Structure formats: structure tokens, C-alpha cells
Amino acid sequence: MTDFLPIIAQVDSGALGISYLAIGPELILAFGAALILMVDVFYKPRHTVHAGIVFSTLVLATATAILQYDRVQEGATIHFSGMIVADDFAVFGKFLLLLVAALGLLVAWPMVEQLGRRGAEGVALVLLSAAGFMFMVAGANLMMVFLGLEIGSISLYILAGITRESVISDEAALKYFLLGSFASAIFVYGVALAYAGTGELSLSGIAAQLPATAIVLRPGVVLAAMALIITGLLFKVTAAPFHAWAPDVYQGSPAGIVGYMATAAKVAGFAALARILYVSFGSFADDWGPALAAVAAISVVLGTLMAIMQTDMRRLLAYSGVAHAGFILTGIVGGQLRAVWFYLAVYVVQLIAAFAVVSVIAGPTGSVSPLDDYKGLAKRSPYLAGALTVMLLALSGMPATAGFIGKLGVFTSAWGGGYEWLVVTGLVASVAGFFFYIRIMVLMYMQEPVLAEAPGADVAKPYVSPNVEVVLAIAIAITIFFGIYPTPLLNFLG
């Protein structure tokens, strides 16, 4: 809660305050996306050219984000007529989104190459959605948050269906689009009601108006607005009971891009949720706290139970994502946002790495990943099986991995916030969760590979591209290093 006090202290909606540094990473990503599309149209280059553009875009954007990080150490500032805020919260979100975009593009690169001429569009969409989600984490105005949400989400709808010849990918895109737009409409109706109730669209302005709501109807309108805004964002982060789309979409989308789709939306969704709850509706914490705690409890329980029953790797990861959304919400209701950031940072890396393995097994543009494909993986590719094992152990919260420190953090946060029952629920669900993570390890290490019709065809070693090797190596390094020695990351997060 104290993280945001500097922002509330300087409500300054009148000043224009143009600062290109505050939106630097977004500008560079959007420019990079436009450049890729133009170069692709005019010169039809090989994919290595696109790789060069993407690499320099990401490096430049990261450099700008570092400059921004340096600037916000002196205090949070608000720019563009109160639309954009530059504070450490926004900068962490941008760093994380850049990391997710970089890892996601590395995993997606074989897919980009298979897509041929359409590949450049996929790359541009990844960059654009990252820019949109950055606007969302840096938005100081509900309209800005909505626009960022839509820029990011609409790009993701297209990415879900980018292999449009595949009937399954089509279906995933349509489901994602319909339920995603439904969630966006709910969110923006909440924004409209918040405006009707308080006369403000800026996050800090709403907070300033809340104590003064004297008219009888208005507290009701504001409560409805809050509920709608929270519901819309919970859809995006796949918290139960708003998670129904996630398993279908993850299962049907091209394997190469699912990791990015799953993680980017979660980073931005949780960041925006935390910011809106604590900046705008901080004085209503008694109202949303228990509701969000209930959602967190339902998410961890339902996500864990459903994951146990799955027979498809991607559906399993989707339901485990529902459970993880519950753990992250546990941290948010507790109020220690540093723990939430730590959990998010290590979780998204593990998830992208797990989906990287999925993309190797299913093929870069493949849809569906039955668990049978993972039988005997240790014999076919010990490296892949080992990497997936580390990621699954980290996702399950095994000590000596970063996942354990993350869980410890969010549980401490919730315990400190007075939600002891939620911590107990989370602990029980974590222990139950070991079951389905370990089931995959049993499949990989203790069962024989399923033979295809042509003997020896499918049992051959899966081809692991250098990109995926790099992603797995980075993910393993992050997971184990921060699992044993988390202090540097925790200090960095404030």
C-alpha cells in the first residue's frame, strides 16, 4: 500500500508534462513493429533480417527502461495530462514484459520461420502487444489502462489464430476473441460507472473523490464499478471462476506462441489490478479484500483439482495457471506487492520455459499436446526432460527453486494481511498440486515412449533449436539462482 503514496501525493492533472522517456520503451517497440512490417512489404527479406530488427528493438527498449529506472529512483512522476505514470511499479512491469517478449520471441522463432511471409506479422504483433501491455502497467488513467489492455489483447487474439489454416487454431482464436472482448466490455463498463460515480477517470482522482461521495446512489455505483473492473481484469488473468477460456485457447493456439500469450497478459493484468485496487479503491479495501480472497481460494482449489484430471499438457498448464493466479491474488490481498512481483517474475519465466518444451514436442505451429507424447521423454531427450522437470518442480513450489520463495512471499503477505484461512487453503492446494506435476515426471522417466505407426519415426530425438536451448538455460539459471539466493531480486524490487 505504501508503494503508491507518492503518486497520490502529487495529483497533477492540469500539467501537460510531455516526457518521451516515460513512454520510451513503448514507442520503441511500436516503431520496431512498424519497421518490421514495412521492411517485410518492401524488401521481402529473409527472417534473419527480422531477427536483427527485433533484437535491436528489444535492446533499445531495455536500455530506455533502464534509463527510466534510473529516473524514477528520484520519485514517481505523472506525464501527458495525468495519463502516464513513471514509477518503479511501472518500470518493473516494463522490465518483466520485455523479458517475456524476448523469451517468447525466442521460443516462437521456429514458428515464425515456418509461417513464411506471415511470420513478420506475428513478430510485429508480439512487439505491439508488449507495447500495449506496457501502457497498461504505466496507465495512471482508467482510459489509458483500457486502451493498453485492448492494444495488447487484440494483438493476442490474432496471434492465437495466426496459423489460420488449422481448424483448431481458428477455434482457439474465436473463443479467445469472444470471451476476451466480453471481459473488455465488462471492464470498460466498470470504467464508465466509476466515471459516473466520481466524475473522474484518473486513478488518483477517483481515490480523492471516494470519501466525498455524499449522494446516496453514488457509493452503490462506485461499488458496482469496482466489481466490474475487477471482474474484467480477473478474466484476463484467468482467475477462477473466469478461467473457462484459458484451457481451450492454450490448447488450440500455435505451440510456439502460447508461452508469450499466457504470460504477457498475466503480467499486465495483475499489475493493473494491483495498481487500480490500491491507488483508486484503497479506501474500499474492506469491500474488495474478502471478495478477492474468495476468488483466490476458488482459483487455487479449482485450478489444482482440474489440473489433476487433464490429459493434455497444455490444458494442464492452463489449469495450473488458474491455481497460480490464485496464489498471486493471495499476495495482492495481503498487500505486499514486492512478493507479488517476485512471484510473477519467476512464474512467467517458468511458464515460458515449460511452453518452450511443449513447442518442441508439439512442433512450433502444432495444436494440442496430449500427455502421451511425454511418455519416455527422458530416453528421447534427457535435456528436455530434465529442463521440464526443473520447471515443474519450481511451478509446484519445491524448496531450493524460485517457486518456493515466491510462494513463501505471497503466503507471508496474506498472513500479515489477516487472511490466515487463505494461507491454509493455499498450502493444502500446493501439496495436492505436487500430484499432477509429479505425474508428468513419472510419465517422462518411468514409462516407455509411445511408438508411432512407422517404427522409429516418432521415438527419434526431438529437434531442440538453439533458441529453445537458450530459453531453457536462462529459465533454469533464474529458477535455481533465485531459489537459493533470492536477495538480489528482492532488493531490486524495492
Added chain:
Amino acid sequence: MEVTAGWYMTLAAVLFLIGAGGMLIRRNALMMFMSIELMLNSVNLTFIAAGKELGSLDGQLAVFFVLVVAAAEVVVGLAIIVSVFQSRSSASADELSELRG
């Protein structure tokens, strides 16, 4: 009887509920999509009514942003629906059942 901003907001709430209900009940992708558009239009009505009542321009400005977003959604959404229709010659949600479990 004077029609105040409250009436417009009530109408908007009713429209929103009709849209949300249509989204949940309708089985045709195109009709579901139209329901979402109805929800977005009820948002616009709320913004305008509230802006009029509060005497601030923010509400009317917000409408433009919502309109632009709705237009972008139409472009992408219709493309996806057309693509689905081409591969199945039906856009009914009941037939979209490859993915389940």
C-alpha cells in the same frame, strides 16, 4: 416528466444486461459478437449521460476511445469469424468443440 441523466444510465444498464445475456445465451458467433457491441454501446451511453450530468468533457472524450477500440475489435473479430466460417461453413458455437476436456 423530465428525462434526467439517471434515466439514460438506467437504459444503458438495461442494454448492458441484454448484451451480457445475449453473449451467454446466443450460440451463433456473429450474434455473440453483436451482443458485445451492444455492451460497448451501453458503455458509450453511460459515458455521455454522466458527462452531461457532471458538466465535464471527459465522458464524451472517452466515447471516442471506446468507439475506436470497438472498430478495431470489429476488424479482427469479423476476420476470425470469416476464417472459422470458411473452414466449417457454420459459425455456431456448438460446433466449435474440437477443444474440450
